[in-house]
Amino acid sequence: MLAFKNVLKIYAGGKKAVDNLDLHINAGEFIVFIGPSGCGKTTTMKMINGENIMEKNIVQLRREHS
Numbered sequence: 092m093l094a095f096k097n098v099l100k101i102y103a104g105g106k107k108a109v110d111n112l113d114l115h116i117n118a119g120e121f122i123v124f125i126g127p128s129g130c131g132k133t134t135t136m137k138m139i140n141g142e143n144i145m146e147k148n149i150v151q152l153r154r155e156h157s
Contacts, residue, residue, distance in 0.1 A: 092117055093139065100134055108134040 093116045100109040109131040116122055124132040137143055144152060 095138075098138070100131075100138060109138070 093114070095112050095114040098109065098112040098114075099107065101107050112131075112135060114135075124135060126132055133145060
């Protein structure tokens with residue numbers, strides 16, 4: 092289980108990327124983030140994964156998390 096409550100991410104310089112995120116994901120659940128460019132999807136995934144998945148090889152990423 093993963094839970095975020097009232098989470099925010101502010102980059103250096105004060106730019107707010109994520110504001111007041113509440114998220115609850117049960118074990119085994121599959122989720123998708125959908126939204127316009129710049130709304131915080133990638134930033135949220137970085138906070139969940141602890142790493143920038145956009146810099147990883149997609150095949151290797153799938154193998155690591157299967």
